[in-house]
Amino acid sequence: MKKAGILGGGQLGRMLLQSAANYPVETFVMESSRDCPAASLCHHFTVGNKADFEDVYHFGKNLDVITVEIENVNVEALEKLETEGVVVIPSCKALKIIKNKIFQKNHFKDNQTPTSDHLVVRSMEELKQNSSFFPAVQKLATGGYDGRGVALINSIDDVENGFDEDSILEKKINIKKELAVIVAVDRNMNYTSYPVTEMVFNNNLNLLDYQFCPADIDADIFTKATAVAEKSVLAFESPGLFAVELFLDINNNILVNEIAPRVHNSGHHTIEVSVCSQFDMLMRIMLDYPLGNTQTNCFSSLINIVGNAGISGNVVYSGIEDILKIPGCYIHIYGKSKVKPGRKMGHITIVGNNKEEVKNKTKDVKGKIFVKSSD
């Protein structure tokens, strides 16, 4: 039986382990604390620091295959494991490029992947010198995650909100829609992708409101988004499951924003709408099985259950019964013991046979779930 490891024990690992239980595989997880979503669903749990060479190397050295739940891991240890015969998915080469936004952006340019114009800036001083490039978005080269490490620099007045570190400065583009495509590549470089998903934003709060799939876009844009996503992923020449975040600009250009080399929030609805979910797919890739079917025959939306501002402590949920009462609503609670502002605690998938029905239900559902603290 193959030994498969996951660096990271969060919700992505948890859902991956739910799929792993369909296959003959012994599962290993490493996370900094045993109080994490994936700890109760694996055969072997190790407490360790994902950024530490020794911890990662010792965790991985007896495994057949290893994957990551987050980009911010010690790639040097993974490289040593790779040379010693452990299959690393995605490849260390791909991981090294993707985890540094400067390398990632240069890789897009080198491979004719359409993306926004950018400059590399290494200090706040350099940022200021490039004011002719504003309005722009500054992103830290490394360490950014879930919206952290990103600063909007509309004018010289915003420079003080910028970063004094290695970063990229992306020309601000006029976005019509944000899209995402999950692309799967097996160990023989066969590939497939899931239908395009759309991120629907709340314009007042400038926050993700919900995700919708298949994206509400014209067929030619759908085809173009899929093609751009697949091409951008294949350029990494690595097996794995990749989430490609795309911008559709006001001129109907498709631009790659960034790529995550792992299962991703934008693919969680595949658990319900695709017989082969993104998690099943990654497990198949890890175990060197053929790719699964990505077809979807329905409409779906996805709402993240996130800790609100001011709520911290032991988590309590209310409203789950009300949501499950609505036909086509499915809930996933990640098993985190503590809620914190902005923390992803779970998600809700809404499935239906027509677009309007799903969108209406989505609005209905949003006001029904409450994440509270019992403290």
Place this chain on the structure above:
Amino acid sequence: MKKAGILGGGQLGRMLLQSAANYPVETFVMESSRDCPAASLCHHFTVGNKADFEDVYHFGKNLDVITVEIENVNVEALEKLETEGVVVIPSCKALKIIKNKIFQKNHFKDNQTPTSDHLVVRSMEELKQNSSFFPAVQKLATGGYDGRGVALINSIDDVENGFDEDSILEKKINIKKELAVIVAVDRNMNYTSYPVTEMVFNNNLNLLDYQFCPADIDADIFTKATAVAEKSVLAFESPGLFAVELFLDINNNILVNEIAPRVHNSGHHTIEVSVCSQFDMLMRIMLDYPLGNTQTNCFSSLINIVGNAGISGNVVYSGIEDILKIPGCYIHIYGKSKVKPGRKMGHITIVGNNKEEVKNKTKDVKGKIFVKSSD
């Protein structure tokens, strides 16, 4: 967070735990050995004897809700737990009736549930005295499982193959088809059922060949089978998930063969074909959530992966890649370390948009998977 326990750590518990991970629930499993399919997927695992009063009572006493993976458990301990406020699903009353085939059959008769005629026989001597009732099927009142505890008594010559114990003797009926319906009842006695499934037998070997859903029967028989199954389950006045095994006789009568008060092999395809699987459904019932959707929009078959005669020892699988190559094929390996003749090691679900395609693929798949021993 509710504490939910499962008596039994086999494949049914394993698949139930895969679904449990979507909900805010702390999971507990008791099984006689840690080397069992469910041990790696729960929060807390206890080694214990399911038939022992003390073991069951101590396992259950701090739980909010408990269910069973097998009927053969210590119901007296569950009754004590029930009086102390632990929710037992199915109810102890239902469990006591169902786990004894004499009680179960009498319950059918008392509730006008259509079933084959029967006698109670308590010894081989009594069996012989009832030769006018032959051809018949003798079934042990308790302890039968997966085909064990059943004897075919066609004539007086077969009496020596019968049982010298409490049992029922069922009039042999002329079966056209064997069907199954999964019925779910929530804690407020709301109910729903899944589409009728058909057991397709290999007439040469007299063994289950595969399961097919929705059953290949006329609409009126489909409706009748569903109604009979629902009525037979509701007569137990218990929440739970129940698998009703039915006979369709040559006169198109629907007769209840027996009922399992738990998730069941005949419902495994619901993982792929229903957004709410039988496992998700039982979890919802345990946590007092609304029932899920049982609708199915496709055809499916299910093949059990069973240890062949003469194969015992550490298990090795071959052919998984070949099966996953076929579009619409999904595999579930139960994580048992040892194979034994007749032991259920996993199953394969085949999904498609038309009946013939699924049936043809099923034939194709059957010859592709091999369970071997590495010893």
